[in-house]
Amino acid sequence: MKTRSVAALAAAGALAAALLAGCSNAATDNPPPSGGTSALPESCSDATPTVGVALPNTVNPYYIAMQKSFQDNGADLGFDVNVAIANDSDSTQLSQVQAFIQQKVCAVVLNGVNSGPAAASVAALNQAGIPVFTVNVTVDPDSLAAQNASIVQYVGADQTAGGTEMGEQAAKDLGADASLVVGIVGDPDQIPTNQRDQGFVEALQKANPNVTVLPTVNSKVDPNVALQVTGDLLQSNPDINVVFADTGPGAVGAIQAIQQSGRGASIKLYAFCAADTALTDFYVACAAQEPAEYAKTALENLKAYLGGESVDETVLQAPKVFLSGQTPGPGEVG
Amino acid sequence: MTTQAPTAPRRRLRLPDETGIFGVLIVVLAVFSVLSPNFRTLDNFSVLLINGTVIAFLALGQTFVLLTGGIDLSTGSNIAMTGVLAALLMRADVPWGLAAVIAVAAGTALGVLNGLLVHYVRIPAFIVTFSTQGVALAIPLIITQASSIPVLQPGFSWLGQGRIAGIPLPVLLLVLVAVVAALFLRMTRPGVHVYALGGNKAAARLAGVNIAGTTVLVYAVSGFCAGFGGLIATSRLMVGFPATGTGNELFYSIAAAVVGGVSLFGGVGSVLGAMIGAVLIAAVSNGMNVLNVQSYWQSLVIGVIILAGVSVDTFRRLRAARARTITTPSQPPRPATPDSAPSLEKSASA
Numbered sequence: 001m002k003t004r005s006v007a008a009l010a011a012a013g014a015l016a017a018a019l020l021a022g023c024s025n026a027a028t029d030n031p032p033p034s035g036g037t038s039a040l041p042e043s044c045s046d047a048t049p050t051v052g053v054a055l056p057n058t059v060n061p062y063y064i065a066m067q068k069s070f071q072d073n074g075a076d077l078g079f080d081v082n083v084a085i086a087n088d089s090d091s092t093q094l095s096q097v098q099a100f101i102q103q104k105v106c107a108v109v110l111n112g113v114n115s116g117p118a119a120a121s122v123a124a125l126n127q128a129g130i131p132v133f134t135v136n137v138t139v140d141p142d143s144l145a146a147q148n149a150s151i152v153q154y155v156g157a158d159q160t161a162g163g164t165e166m167g168e169q170a171a172k173d174l175g176a177d178a179s180l181v182v183g184i185v186g187d188p189d190q191i192p193t194n195q196r197d198q199g200f201v202e203a204l205q206k207a208n209p210n211v212t213v214l215p216t217v218n219s220k221v222d223p224n225v226a227l228q229v230t231g232d233l234l235q236s237n238p239d240i241n242v243v244f245a246d247t248g249p250g251a252v253g254a255i256q257a258i259q260q261s262g263r264g265a266s267i268k269l270y271a272f273c274a275a276d277t278a279l280t281d282f283y284v285a286c287a288a289q290e291p292a293e294y295a296k297t298a299l300e301n302l303k304a305y306l307g308g309e310s311v312d313e314t315v316l317q318a319p320k321v322f323l324s325g326q327t328p329g330p331g332e333v334g
Numbered sequence: 335m336t337t338q339a340p341t342a343p344r345r346r347l348r349l350p351d352e353t354g355i356f357g358v359l360i361v362v363l364a365v366f367s368v369l370s371p372n373f374r375t376l377d378n379f380s381v382l383l384i385n386g387t388v389i390a391f392l393a394l395g396q397t398f399v400l401l402t403g404g405i406d407l408s409t410g411s412n413i414a415m416t417g418v419l420a421a422l423l424m425r426a427d428v429p430w431g432l433a434a435v436i437a438v439a440a441g442t443a444l445g446v447l448n449g450l451l452v453h454y455v456r457i458p459a460f461i462v463t464f465s466t467q468g469v470a471l472a473i474p475l476i477i478t479q480a481s482s483i484p485v486l487q488p489g490f491s492w493l494g495q496g497r498i499a500g501i502p503l504p505v506l507l508l509v510l511v512a513v514v515a516a517l518f519l520r521m522t523r524p525g526v527h528v529y530a531l532g533g534n535k536a537a538a539r540l541a542g543v544n545i546a547g548t549t550v551l552v553y554a555v556s557g558f559c560a561g562f563g564g565l566i567a568t569s570r571l572m573v574g575f576p577a578t579g580t581g582n583e584l585f586y587s588i589a590a591a592v593v594g595g596v597s598l599f600g601g602v603g604s605v606l607g608a609m610i611g612a613v614l615i616a617a618v619s620n621g622m623n624v625l626n627v628q629s630y631w632q633s634l635v636i637g638v639i640i641l642a643g644v645s646v647d648t649f650r651r652l653r654a655a656r657a658r659t660i661t662t663p664s665q666p667p668r669p670a671t672p673d674s675a676p677s678l679e680k681s682a683s684a
């Protein structure tokens with residue numbers, strides 16, 4: 001009994017010593033090479049350099065369009081594209097990024113699962129000297145600064161501009177002095193959707209002084225939830241005449257709710273586009289993001305960067321506007 | 335043991351088990367009605383009920399499973415699976431009536447599979463249904479590649495949007511299925527077996543209850559109800575959406591049943607209670623939107639109301655049970671209603 005506990009103690013001590021010897025903090029030990037002009041990884045001089053692409057999920061058609069674009073455009077531009085899907089888990093994404101580092105990829109294009117935690121992935125890649133491009137989800141600047149990390153370029157939709165486009169369209173359609181009661185079918189838990197709402201409301205209020213904005217209802221980016229909360233919204237506000245749905249799935253539910261309330265004649269819906277859905281007499285305008293475009297732009301700029309050109313730190317693309325009678329094409333979604 | 339009061343008048347005064355939760359519902363409805371004139375309209379009540387039907391259907395199926403002491407985590411994704419299946423069938427020109435029947439049959443089949451795995455392979459229900467949840471969630475995503483499938487047959491919208499005598503059809507369907515389910519549990523031998531299995535499995539087996547059949551039955555009922563939920567959700571949206579029903583629906587349906595007095599440990603509860611629970615949750619969700627409560631606050635309020643509802647009910651039941659044990663010796667044996675039989679059985683076996 002005694003010998004066994006002595007042995008156990010010795011083993012634990014050895015383990016602790018080994019752990020301490022191996023202990024280091026990547027974030028503080030070596031200052032990472034700064035994002036801009038550092039040397040590129042060796043693998044970038046391969047005939048077809050490997051590019052790691054980290055995406056959050058393939059449940060959302062948005063990311064499916066993006067994935068396909070990365071693969072197609074990567075082949076065209078002479079990259080070997082390696083896509084990892086994180087199933088919406090920050091920790092899975094980090095381990096996938098670490099696998100990219102082990103594979104000694106030339107560069108990584110990162111669409112973070114969440115804005116804050118994605119900074120850890122960027123920091124790990126910086127440590128390995130691998131350049132990072134981000135798309136669609138911005139990495140939280142404070143977290144980046146705290147971890148001494150940096151990216152080469154961000155490519156994504158200008159969310160506020162999308163909302164502004166819709167707000168200006170609404171002001172144009174409904175007149176500058178009409179009395180407007182505005183309901184927002186949104187996702188108040190997410191920053192991009194809040195930016196869309198802000199753009200919409202500010203553009204509308206700038207053009208028209210008689211705007212009342214109701215508190216935002218939460219569609220949770222689920223058409224079924226959107227249908228329910230929009231129904232509640234219409235029910236509680238008999239004089240509502242403008243609805244803004246700030247996501248595609250939210251728009252799907254809002255369209256049905258307005259139709260089923262029979263108030264299509266008195267309510268106009270502006271939205272981020274529902275996929276493959278034609279605009280009608282009450283669903284009058286929508287703004288679409290083009291995920292395939294963002295993927296293409298990121299790869300093109302990566303190519304330029306590898307060729308020694310300097311690239312802008314941020315590329316924001318205004319969403320595309322669709323009006324009554326038009327239908328957004330495949331991959332053009334809110 | 336002392337018998338203080340004469341038992342006869344006390345028994346006449348005994349309220350149904352659902353009284354507590356019904357009181358909570360009335361209070362919630364009254365508070366919202368006072369706070370908002372837009373809440374207390376017939377129109378809003380109908381919106382509230384339609385919005386609650388999917389969760390109520392899930393809660394109804396879940397009640398059967400909970401009564402046997404099991405749990406069914408696959409119902410939310412069953413909604414997605416059956417909804418997308420119906421939309422796909424209709425796109426392949428299958429008439430919508432037939433597509434609806436096939437979709438509900440598929441939902442039921444998933445339930446039967448759950449039941450078979452729980453009984454014959456003896457895997458805990460939590461694990462079985464958690465796994466089939468993943469399967470049911472993946473199938474529509476694999477088939478559709480996550481894109482939504484528009485429903486092209488306008489007739490299908492009748493299921494979720496139609497009205498008979500001004501009453502929304504989904505609500506009528508729910509009432510119909512719930513009444514049949516309640517009568518089944520109260521009046522029939524297999525129904526009482528469901529309670530017996532949850533009350534005390536060993537005793538039920540010795541008493542000749544068909545354990546295999548009853549287990550498969552309750553999961554099949556749950557799958558059937560989820561299939562109906564999928565049809566209604568899809569018919570209301572007119573889009574088969576592969577992520578429908580995978581949000582809060584499962585959690586709210588279990589909460590509805592438990593708030594309504596259905597025990598997570600089996601043997602206790604009723605369909606009526608679960609339905610009151612579902613209406614309570616629908617009323618709270620609707621009421622907060624009608625009152626323009628900021629969305630950050632909504633899950634907090636729902637959480638508090640669920641806790642309050644269950645606490646009131648548990649406290650009331652405890653007191654009632656204590657009163658019952660005190661008066662039991664002088665009581666004549668009560669007829670074996672499903673509400674009382676299993677609890678007697680439980681106390682007898684304890």
